[in-house]
Every structure is written in structure tokens, then in C-alpha cells.
Amino acid sequence: MTYQPQNDFGTPESRSDETVSLTIDGRNVTVPAGTSVMRAAAEQGTSIPKLCATDSVKSFGSCRLCLVEIDGRRGTPASCTTPVEPGMVVRTQTPHLAKLRKGVMELYISDHPLDCLTCAANGDCELQDQAGAVGLRDVRYDVQATHLGQEKDHSNPYFDFDPSKCIACSRCIRACDEVQGTLALTMEGRGWDSKISAGLASDNFLGSECVSCGACVQACPTATLVEKKVVEVGTPERSVVTTCAYCGVGCTFRAEMRGEQLVRMVPYKDGKANRGHSCVKGRFAWGYAQHQERILKPMIRKSISDPWREVEWDEAFAYTASELKRISAKYGRNALGGITSSRCTNEETFLVQKLVRAGFGNNNVDTCARVCHSPTGYGLKTTFGTSAGTQDFDSVEDTDVILIIGANPTDGHPVFASRMKRRLRGQDGRPGAKLIVIDPRRTDIVRSPHIEAQHHLPLRPGTNVAVLTAMAHVIVTEGLADEAFIRERCDWDEYSHWAEFVSQSRNSPENLQPVTLVDAEKLRAAARLYATGGNGAIYYGLGVTEHSQGSSTVMAIANLAMATGNIGRRGVGVNPLRGQNNVQGACDMGSFPHELAGYRHISDGNTRKLFEDDWGVTLDPEPGLRIPNMLDAAVDGVFKALYCQGEDILQSDPNTAHVSAGLAAMECVIVHDLFLNETANYAHIFLPGSTFLEKNGTFTNAERRIQPVRKVMTPMNGLEDWEVTQRLAQAMGLDWNYTHPSEIMDEIARLTPTFAGVSFARLDEAGSLQWPVTADAPDGSPIMHVDGFVRGKGKFVVTDYVPTDEKTGPRFPLLLTTGRILSQYNVGAQTRRTENVAWHPEDLLEIHPVDAEDRGVKSGDWVKLASRAGETTLRATVTDRVAPGVVYTTFHHAVTQANVVTTDFSDWATNCPEYKVTAVQISASNGPTEWQEEYEALAARSRRVETGVPAE
Amino acid sequence: MNSVERLVHMANQIATNLATDDAPVAAVADHIQQFWDPRMKKMIFAHGTAGLSPVAAAAISLLADAQNGA
Numbered sequence A: 001m002t003y004q005p006q007n008d009f010g011t012p013e014s015r016s017d018e019t020v021s022l023t024i025d026g027r028n029v030t031v032p033a034g035t036s037v038m039r040a041a042a043e044q045g046t047s048i049p050k051l052c053a054t055d056s057v058k059s060f061g062s063c064r065l066c067l068v069e070i071d072g073r074r075g076t077p078a079s080c081t082t083p084v085e086p087g088m089v090v091r092t093q094t095p096h097l098a099k100l101r102k103g104v105m106e107l108y109i110s111d112h113p114l115d116c117l118t119c120a121a122n123g124d125c126e127l128q129d130q131a132g133a134v135g136l137r138d139v140r141y142d143v144q145a146t147h148l149g150q151e152k153d154h155s156n157p158y159f160d161f162d163p164s165k166c167i168a169c170s171r172c173i174r175a176c177d178e179v180q181g182t183l184a185l186t187m188e189g190r191g192w193d194s195k196i197s198a199g200l201a202s203d204n205f206l207g208s209e210c211v212s213c214g215a216c217v218q219a220c221p222t223a224t225l226v227e228k229k230v231v232e233v234g235t236p237e238r239s240v241v242t243t244c245a246y247c248g249v250g251c252t253f254r255a256e257m258r259g260e261q262l263v264r265m266v267p268y269k270d271g272k273a274n275r276g277h278s279c280v281k282g283r284f285a286w287g288y289a290q291h292q293e294r295i296l297k298p299m300i301r302k303s304i305s306d307p308w309r310e311v312e313w314d315e316a317f318a319y320t321a322s323e324l325k326r327i328s329a330k331y332g333r334n335a336l337g338g339i340t341s342s343r344c345t346n347e348e349t350f351l352v353q354k355l356v357r358a359g360f361g362n363n364n365v366d367t368c369a370r371v372c373h374s375p376t377g378y379g380l381k382t383t384f385g386t387s388a389g390t391q392d393f394d395s396v397e398d399t400d401v402i403l404i405i406g407a408n409p410t411d412g413h414p415v416f417a418s419r420m421k422r423r424l425r426g427q428d429g430r431p432g433a434k435l436i437v438i439d440p441r442r443t444d445i446v447r448s449p450h451i452e453a454q455h456h457l458p459l460r461p462g463t464n465v466a467v468l469t470a471m472a473h474v475i476v477t478e479g480l481a482d483e484a485f486i487r488e489r490c491d492w493d494e495y496s497h498w499a500e501f502v503s504q505s506r507n508s509p510e511n512l513q514p515v516t517l518v519d520a521e522k523l524r525a526a527a528r529l530y531a532t533g534g535n536g537a538i539y540y541g542l543g544v545t546e547h548s549q550g551s552s553t554v555m556a557i558a559n560l561a562m563a564t565g566n567i568g569r570r571g572v573g574v575n576p577l578r579g580q581n582n583v584q585g586a587c588d589m590g591s592f593p594h595e596l597a598g599y600r601h602i603s604d605g606n607t608r609k610l611f612e613d614d615w616g617v618t619l620d621p622e623p624g625l626r627i628p629n630m631l632d633a634a635v636d637g638v639f640k641a642l643y644c645q646g647e648d649i650l651q652s653d654p655n656t657a658h659v660s661a662g663l664a665a666m667e668c669v670i671v672h673d674l675f676l677n678e679t680a681n682y683a684h685i686f687l688p689g690s691t692f693l694e695k696n697g698t699f700t701n702a703e704r705r706i707q708p709v710r711k712v713m714t715p716m717n718g719l720e721d722w723e724v725t726q727r728l729a730q731a732m733g734l735d736w737n738y739t740h741p742s743e744i745m746d747e748i749a750r751l752t753p754t755f756a757g758v759s760f761a762r763l764d765e766a767g768s769l770q771w772p773v774t775a776d777a778p779d780g781s782p783i784m785h786v787d788g789f790v791r792g793k794g795k796f797v798v799t800d801y802v803p804t805d806e807k808t809g810p811r812f813p814l815l816l817t818t819g820r821i822l823s824q825y826n827v828g829a830q831t832r833r834t835e836n837v838a839w840h841p842e843d844l845l846e847i848h849p850v851d852a853e854d855r856g857v858k859s860g861d862w863v864k865l866a867s868r869a870g871e872t873t874l875r876a877t878v879t880d881r882v883a884p885g886v887v888y889t890t891f892h893h894a895v896t897q898a899n900v901v902t903t904d905f906s907d908w909a910t911n912c913p914e915y916k917v918t919a920v921q922i923s924a925s926n927g928p929t930e931w932q933e934e935y936e937a938l939a940a941r942s943r944r945v946e947t948g949v950p951a952e
Numbered sequence B: 001m002n003s004v005e006r007l008v009h010m011a012n013q014i015a016t017n018l019a020t021d022d023a024p025v026a027a028v029a030d031h032i033q034q035f036w037d038p039r040m041k042k043m044i045f046a047h048g049t050a051g052l053s054p055v056a057a058a059a060i061s062l063l064a065d066a067q068n069g070a
């Protein structure tokens, strides 16, 4: 495809069901009521010259270039601000209009540097295009020099701001306000004097509130705001639509290319998850893909104390297969296992679990979703019947009350957060949705421009179940439950049993207040609002799942939604916000040791038979080991070999000391990744991976949306990840012959009822599909449980609050909870290798002023963070975002090793680790701990690669 | 915690959380049957009921009997 900018209809789409017919330049057109004349014209293929309008933001009517003539109206109204009316007759091209437009253009050009030939946006500039469109040939005014000669702002690592080129159209300001919701930009002065600035005139972009989402760059019609990469490489010449590989929002992008070089990632307007928006990670932070530390050749070594030796792929596969066979023969087939990644595609994940089940001959396969969302799977399957969220993202537009618990969407799921914020602010006279936030920390969404949560309940970490039960108590005892819904959709006896339980006075907000530390009156008000405020939707994240009662909390959330009838239509529902890009997909693909693709238990003979017949093997009917169980078994000396794809368990899993002991006890650790990650310090075989830009496949986002990932460049390591797994399987003697990931998807569809209608051809056609995609729902299922729950009747489960075993005491009086930050991603392996470090160079410990003062700690001081499991050091920042008694940090940087202090307590049902609660002590410190120093030394030692040809 | 201690801890945790079920012993046994790998089950059967809460102990005995009977 040659380069084409994305269509711009000038003004946003109207959501009206009514239609209006009119005539534009003699042609009839019918559009939804509320559409602008400009958009109506664009839809019939007539482009009216414009500068200040773009379809991502509301029209403003300032440039006066889009003038039209309308029969029966005086003057020349601006088409971007004039809504269509029935029977209107519009002319967009007349000599009079041409003259007016030329005059307008002349004014703009007189205040614009005429360096088009050397401008980065040459050929991709709307000012240039419009000058051409109106036939501008000369400029009669003197150059006014209002904007010219101003200093450029290069502070943002990804885009430049050149105010001399600004035409003061305010598209950037409106994009920041309306699309992103950050309100970082302002206009100073008026008319020709107006100047754009980030925050105060003294601020630059980096120092301002700007979160570098790129919406303003996208909206800017000139080269004023332009990607540095475009300045460096030049404008793109072709584009490929693909999916972001960072988070569970799953934004669709156009990878805009020049040859094999990626120029920029631009959010795709037709992307159903992001609707043309992006965040700093997907938009800009893809530099890691070409980072010099990327490993491109396979490497092996006998022992982890040896340096690495580079080998060719053939040797790597032969050696790996021989090691796996040796270990299987010596210790038995159960000594082998694999870990799939939620960063890899569905097809790759499916192959890894197939390799384990069909090749290794056991069910020892797990996924990193174990450590984040396994409780979602368990909880929602038990209560509703499917292990997935109930809504699409669009649903939030019809929500009246948003309840966020244990999630920090502005940092973790930024693009969806922007859509949420848009709904919270209200729009076009429609009042905003109400907001309830349940979180130990005052997250950004609690109070941000034009948004103020009605209720923020800052609970003590670890008491989610108690808070939700108290809310249920209020709903049931105050008669706010939706009995009609419950009688129709749920099991009434189970409901009655549950209602009786939550009504007990020990579950009242007042009686639980000493435990939760949440003000009872506030909790009552929040519960009433959720139950009676109209469509209520719950969004939750890892602050719910990563607890010893993670699964119970998910079920408690499901109970609340059912009790209030908030399930089965737009605007409501229970929505897990997934961490990594393909957490949903990894779970769907049968990565858990107890179930096959589509969440069917391995003990189910019929399902097993289906797979056995297709694969020509016999499957073990017993569940295999989960990640923590694998590590225990390794320490016990019976688990010896691990194939770990795209996952850094040493850094991401809790209790680092235990993980490293487990890894060190294995004889063959195979790491398949882009970089020598922390786990690779313990690896014997390193298989280089490919990036999402280098392979074909699909990711499934938090809305169950299966989306294509498309190869835009050749893998630098030579093989796509699915090919690596296939070659390994072949070396082990399996007869696999996939020639393209689409064939893997065909196999998934053949074996998984909820994927029955999915194929690459269908995905290309539809753009994306939300499972279940079946004969009954050939176009997928945006909303689930519409006519009844998947499991039949919704199941209320009594969830009694059980305090965690991790308790504070005199030695460890504070509670540590962990989270993430916008600019970094998970363990940071990718984002730390990009310019994003400009925003988050290190992990910081947030501590309340009172606790800080008690310990003599000031912002910027090094502190020691110690728990029963271990200790580490990092710098402190003193803030009242956290409550007294609570401290908080992120875990993006390996040197911090925050998981050295987390314990191995875990969710009772799924073993999902309890990251969110650790009893700790903070004290002053002057540098890294012994562990950190030893670890640094080990890491340095184990990353050595032999140079030159090794003597055999 | 070594592996056996961890299994005992896990079994107790499951039992505590399923205590409000109609038939807690069966629920705990079913949960362990569904999610524990054979070696973990074998280890806890061999360990016996020391340190287990009454519900967890009953569930483990139930499972062990079923296994032996089968």
C-alpha cells in the first residue's frame, strides 16, 4: 500500500439515529442528524478546505477557510460549525468562495516560514495542501513576523514543538482536552498574537503536565508539532495496520514505514479499542525493537557460570532437544515444563502449550497471567460461566456510575482511561458519569481536570473483600437489590443464602470499619450510588487479583453486579483491566495447567479426545504444575527443565530468592526472549525472539477482542517466535508443519467452540472480532450474558473476609503495595530501553509525611525497604497520596528488585501471588543492599558472551 | 516454608475460604482434585493430616480414599 493519510471527515461522527437528507454541489446525501455540513460533504467525497477542524475534536470555527454558500442563508457560514438540515442546498465551490478562501490563506501564509522544501512535514502538511487546494499563488501582505523566529522546544524525547510554524488553530489544545483529557496546553494572547504553550509559558513540554500521548501531534496540521523520527528519517511511504504490543487495551496502530524502517506508529481511527487515540508507550516507545542490547543469535552454555557461546539455529535446536530428551529419560517426563507469555501472540502461546502437552507429555504449562489475572479466570467462570470481562470499551459511553477498584487506569490503561474521563466529564450537555474509586492510594483519576470522584474509599491494603461485603450489606439491607433481575437470571436459593450472609450485622460498614479503615458513612453512600445511580459498571485491575483473596474479590464484585442487575447490556458489567497485551489470549489458549483452550478442564474426557484425535497423541488427564509449584518442585529436585517464552519470571514473580533457588536447581533453563533478561542469568539456552513488528499473529485484548498483528519488517533474529517453537518441536520429533500462523488459528478455531468462526480472513475483513464468534454470533459478541448467563443461572458465592497471613507487627509496621506507572511497562525490559526513561528513571517509594517524619526520611533520600522475605533499597518520595501506614512502589527497574521483599503468600484458589500486601519496615540507608550488590555481580558475570570462535 | 509446609498452608487456606460453602469438605476436595498436580497430591497424602484444619484434613482423607479406591 502506498502512503495515504487516514481519512479526515473534519468533525466527529454524530451518534443520532435520525437521518437528514440534503444536497451538496448538486448531489444528494443522507447523514445522521447533528452531522456538520463539512462532514456530510466529506462522506460523499467532497473535501471542503479546512484548517482548524479535524474529526477527532469538536469544531471551533476559527480559521474561516471552510466557508460555504447555503441557499436561503445570508453570508458564507463555516461548514464545520453548521449542522445539516433537511432539504438544505449547499455549494462548496463558487468564485466568491474561492476568493474568500484565498484571502484567508494569504493571511496564514504571510505569518508562516516559507521553508517548505526543507520542512520535516513537506508533503504531509495540511497548510501546504490547503494552499494548493485554494490555488494560492502569491501573498500580498508583508510578512508579519508574529510567530516567526521563536525558539524550538526539543524537550520531549519523541516530538518537537516549533512555535514559528504554528497557525494558532487550537487543534492541539482541543485534542489534549477532549481526546486525552490532560488539559496540558493553553493558548496565550488573542488573534494573530495567540501562542500555544504547555502549561505555563515558562514550562517546556517535558516539564509540563503533558503525558506524551501524541494526540496533539496527530491533530496538528503543520510541522509545529512533529515526531522527531519524521524529522530524522523523512515522511513515510507505506503503512500497515497492526496492534500495540504493550497493554491490554490493545490499541490499533498504523505502522508507517519507509522501506524496512519504521518512521512512526500512528493510532488508527478505525481501531475499535482506541478509536484513534494512543498513549506514550504504543505511540512512541518502540525503540527497544532495534536496541543494541537485543540478542540476535542463539546461545548455549553448559553451566550458568560459563560465558555464553553463540551458535547457529540448527545447533541450538539440536542441542535443546537433546537436553530435553536427556532430562526426560533421566528424571521422567514430569521433570519438564513450559511457560507461555501474555506478550506473545495467541498462535505462539497455543504452540508452546501444545509442545508441552503433546511433546513433553505432561500438563506442566503455565503463563505469566498466573501472577496477574488468574483469579479473574476462576472468579468469573464460577459466577458467570466465562473467564472474561463482560463488556466492550464502547460500553462506557452508556455508563452512569463508574466504580474502579484496585486499578489505576490513567497509568495502567491510559487510552481507555481517556475514554473513561471523557464520559466522566460529560459531553454536549449530557452530564458526566459519577465515579467511585476504591484504592489505598489517591490515584490520578480521583482528582483530575474537570473530574472529581464522588467517593474515594482509601481502604487498608488487603481488605477488598471486607469493603465489597460491606457494600453488599448496604444494598441488601436497604432494599436496593434488583430482585426482579435476580429472580429471572440467577439462582434464587443461592442469592438468599448470600443475602442472609451479607446482611449479618458483623458485615455492616460500621462493624468492618476497624478492619477496612473506610469511613462507614462514605461506604454507605458509595454503595447507594452504585445500586441506584443508573447503569453501573465495575472496572478492576491487579489491586483486586493480586491478593490472598484475589479470587474471592472477583466473585464479590460479580455478586454486587448481579445483585444490582448490572449485567447483560451496554453501560454495565464487570470488566477486568488486563495488564499485558495478551493476558486474555494467553488464558484463552489453554496456557493453564488444568485446562485446554477455551477453559475446558483437562479431566474432561470428551475435550481431551478432541485434542488427542487432532494431535495424534494421548494427553495426561491430571492437571500439571503452576509456576510457583514448578519452582517448589525444582527446589525439591524433581523439576529440571523449563522452556520460558517471553517472560521474565525472576523479575516479575514474587520472592526473588525463592525463584532464583528454583531456577538454579534446574539443569536446562531455556529462555526465549528479545533480551538477556533477569531469568536468563540462570539460563543454559537462549533463543532470540522477534518483536511484534516482525511477526504475524493475533492478540486478544481486555474486551475479548481478537486483533491482527502484522509483520512490517523481517525478523532481525531470522525467525518469528512461532517458527522457533515449531523448529524446537520438530527437533524433538513432532511432525509439525505450519507454514503460516493463520494455520495455527485454524487449528484453534477447529478445537475451541468460542473461536469457531475465527480465521485470519475473517479478521482481515472485520478488523477485529470479540469472542465468542460462533454460528449464533458470526460477528462476535461485544457484550456477554445478554439473554442469560453463559453458565445458565448466575451464581452468588458467599465470600467471607479472611485476613491475609501477611501481618504487620512491631518489626514490620507498614504495608507495602505495588503498582505501575504510565511511561514504563511491567518489568520494564522494553520501556527501559527507550527514551521513556525521561519520565521514570528509577522506582521510587511513596511514603506518607507522618511515617516519613517518624523515620527521619525526606524526599530523595535512600531508604532501606525490608520485609520478612528480604530487603532492598530505593529512593523515597514523601506524599499524602498514600495513607499513613501504607507505602507504595513500582517494579519497573531490575536494580530495585522490589520482588526481593514480596512474600510467597498467594491467592487461595489460583496461587496468584499477593503482590499488593507486604508488611515492611523503612529505614534510612546509604546505598544498595548486599543482595543488590551480589546480584549485580552475578548478572554481569552471567551476561558474558564468548568472543571469537571457541576452541572445541 | 518448604514444599510440604506450603501445601499444608495452601490446603488450609482453601478450606478457610470455602468454609461458607454448603458442603465445605467436598468443595475443598474438588478444588484440590482440579488444581493440584499428582505429585502435590501424593505429597500431602504421604504427609497425613498434621497441621491441617479439620475441613482440610477431611478433604484430604476423602481424596486419598478415592484415589486408593480407584
Ligand code: SF4
Binding pocket: A172, A175, A176, A180, A182, A183, A184, A185, A198, A209, A210, A211, A212, A213, A214, A215, A216, A217
Ligand atoms: S502529547 Fe498528549 S498530553 Fe501532551 S500536550 Fe499533546 S495531547 Fe496533551
Ligand code: SF4
Binding pocket: A165, A166, A167, A168, A169, A170, A171, A172, A173, A196, A219, A220, A221, A222, A224, A225
Ligand atoms: S501547534 Fe499545530 S495544532 Fe496547535 S495551534 Fe499550532 S498549528 Fe494548530
Ligand code: SF4
Binding pocket: A244, A245, A246, A247, A248, A249, A250, A251, A274, A278, A279, A280, A281, A282, A283, A413, A414, A415, A416
Ligand atoms: S494504551 Fe496500551 S495498547 Fe494503547 S497505545 Fe498505550 S500501551 Fe499500547
Ligand code: FES
Binding pocket: A049, A050, A051, A052, A053, A060, A061, A062, A063, A064, A065, A066, A067, A078, A079, A080, A081
Ligand atoms: S475548518 Fe471550519 S472554520 Fe476552520
